[in-house]
Amino acid sequence: MCLIVNKCFSVRGILKFRPVFLSTMSLEKAKQVAAYRAVDEFVTNNCVFGVGSGSTVVYAVQRLAEKVETENLKVTCIPTSFQAKQLIFKHNLTLGELDTNPILDVTIDGADEVDANMTLIKGGGGCLLQEKIVASCSKIMIVIADYTKDSKKLGERYKKGIPIEVIPMAYVPIKNKIVSVYGGDIKLRSAVAKAGPVVTDNGNFILDWLFTNQDLDWHNVSTAIKNIPGVVETGLFVNMCHKAYFGQPEGIVIERSASL
Numbered sequence: 213m214c215l216i217v218n219k220c221f222s223v224r225g226i227l228k229f230r231p232v233f234l235s236t237m238s239l240e241k242a243k244q245v246a247a248y249r250a251v252d253e254f255v256t257n258n259c260v261f262g263v264g265s266g267s268t269v270v271y272a273v274q275r276l277a278e279k280v281e282t283e284n285l286k287v288t289c290i291p292t293s294f295q296a297k298q299l300i301f302k303h304n305l306t307l308g309e310l311d312t313n314p315i316l317d318v319t320i321d322g323a324d325e326v327d328a329n330m331t332l333i334k335g336g337g338g339c340l341l342q343e344k345i346v347a348s349c350s351k352i353m354i355v356i357a358d359y360t361k362d363s364k365k366l367g368e369r370y371k372k373g374i375p376i377e378v379i380p381m382a383y384v385p386i387k388n389k390i391v392s393v394y395g396g397d398i399k400l401r402s403a404v405a406k407a408g409p410v411v412t413d414n415g416n417f418i419l420d421w422l423f424t425n426q427d428l429d430w431h432n433v434s435t436a437i438k439n440i441p442g443v444v445e446t447g448l449f450v451n452m453c454h455k456a457y458f459g460q461p462e463g464i465v466i467e468r469s470a471s472l
């Protein structure tokens with residue numbers, strides 16, 4: 213961890229020094245080491261590679277581009293979002309699509325939270341639908357994350373709820389139905405630099421379900437929510453992730469595997 217010393221004055225005017233830990237820096241380092249490790253272990257020549265979304269994946273695509281260049285690899289990249297597609301273009305990588313590459317060798321993606329059973333919350337950046345489609349077409353799904361995403365139970369560390377992508381006209385009945393069965397609270401996600409709701413890459417809205425019961429059967433919950441007309445997809449990824457890499461602040465990587 214990186215430490216700097218910050219000058220400050222006490223009330224009597226005595227100069228004091230206060231340590232400031234650059235946690236943002238260690239968080240970025242943690243993302244980077246996890247991403248680099250996963251790409252180094254799973255990218256091979258001629259592979260079809262699913263490019264996840266989010267801030268951690270940016271490091272994975274950087275590393276991928278380096279490997280493609282230095283090792284002269286042929287890799288076809290399938291994006292999981294508008295952002296992922298832009299990253300593929302930015303690094304001059306080869307863009308593919310599911311029409312021509314319906315089976316992927318590996319997808320590397322971020323997560324908002326990973327529990328002890330390797331169930332994931334995804335969609336904090338609104339990209340869950342295409343991410344789940346691409347992961348479902350991949351022989352292996354790998355998660356890359358910093359240490360803050362590693363939880364025993366969902367909701368322990370990620371406090372923004374489970375994202376649910378919905379058809380806009382149905383958001384109020386969907387919200388009411390979920391809360392009446394499972395409790396908690398649901399918020400329509402608002403855009404930051406635009407008045408009104410977030411509109412996904414697929415033209416839908418996102419509901420964030422702030423659940424209160426951390427001991428639910430997430431497979432059943434996800435299936436039941438998906439059965440509500442108007443729900444497009446949930447950000448619960450159950451039995452999909454094969455391995456997770458958690459970067460630590462000091463630069464090491466902790467691995468966890470699932471037996472799928």
Ligand SMILES: O=C[C@H](O)[C@H](O)[C@H](O)COP(=O)(O)O
Nearest residue numbers: 266267268322335337338339
């Ligand atoms: O919608 C966004 C995706 O599910 C991301 O993979 C997830 O939010 C993690 O993103 P980050 O790597 O920025 O924490």
